[in-house]
Amino acid sequence: MNNKNIIIASLGILVIAIIIPIVMNYILCGSIGAQVTGESKDWLSFFGSYLGGVFTAYISFIILSKTINHNITILNLQQKKQDLESLKKMLSEQVSMLDFAKIGTIALVITDSSQYQSEIQKLDSFREALTIKFNGYGLFYENSKDKPVQDYWSSYQKCVTQLFDDITEMTQLIAELPPHLDDSMVKFMESQIANFQAASKNPSFAPDYKVLDTINEYQKRLADNARRQQLISSINALVSKLGQHKDKYTNDTYTKAQSWIKSEEAKVNSIKIS
Structure with a gap:
């Protein structure tokens, strides 16, 4: 009263x-x-x-x-x-999930073909977790009339969308990546192909079909290796962009989260005990 x-x-x-x-x-x-x-x-x-x-x-x-x-x-x-306090914890968990660095871990195992599939599975799991959280948070935020909440939700949506795009691109690049060939194997195959081509210039040259199959296999593997180098360049370019995306999207979402928290702190501080 x-x-x-x-x-x-x-x-x-x-x-x-x-x-x-x-x-x-x-x-x-x-x-x-x-x-x-x-x-x-x-x-x-x-x-x-x-x-x-x-x-x-x-x-x-x-x-x-x-x-x-x-x-x-x-x-x-x-x-x-x-x-x-619950809001601070929730926003901390949300922003911590917006980790572009997780997408770039493939760059650390790019010479180990046996880990490609596990990296794809990790990216799929990351995308699934993001999707579940995104859909759950949307029920709370998308209809809010408070400007700090709207600003945060808008920034969060943009960040998640970019994460999804980067995950999709990285997954596709890894899936197309041929097995790794070390330099000694590449040189061996190139020398075998060169010797075969030199021998084939002799009119009397009649290679066994197994030799032909081997040379064809070497040529295919070398072509795959050349394509692999292009894909690795694309992966490295994407990894470089991930840092930019973090600065642009994750940091902005973090800033909007802090603004939301400050607005709620102001409401708490406005409560007067008489």
Whole structure:
């Protein structure tokens, strides 16, 4: 109950407290035909006790009301603080998932063909986790009218969209990546092909079909290796862009999260305990 309501209630109770004895007297007068029931000293004594009781009860009510309001305000403040801590934790978890560096781990195992599939599975798992979180958070944020929430959700959406694009591109590049050939094997194959081509210039040259199959296989593997180098260049270019995407998208989402937290802190600080 605020001060304005207390004043209005006090005036109302005062008027009612005065009217009630008059009404009682009127009722009693009506039954006996007198104008005043009882003597003046009786009325003075009655009014003193009556008004004292009324105002004592009213003061007790005001104190109780203020105590209840005070307790409600404290509980509300505690709840707001708990909500703020939950918000901080939730936003921290969300922003921490926006990790572009996870997409670039393939660059660390690019010479180990046996790890390609496991890297693809990791990227798929990362995308799945992002999708689940994104859909869940969308239920809370997309219809909010608060500007800090809208700003955060807009930035978060852009960041996740870019993550999805980078995951898709990296997954495709890894899936197309041929097995690794070390330099000694490349040189051996090139020398075998060169010797075969030199020998084939002799009119009497008639290679065995197994030799032809071997040379064809070498040529295919060397062609795949050349294509592999192009794909590695594309992977390295994407890895370089991941840092830029982090600076542009993840950092912006983090900034928007901090703005949202500050707006909620301001609401908590605005709660006055009276």
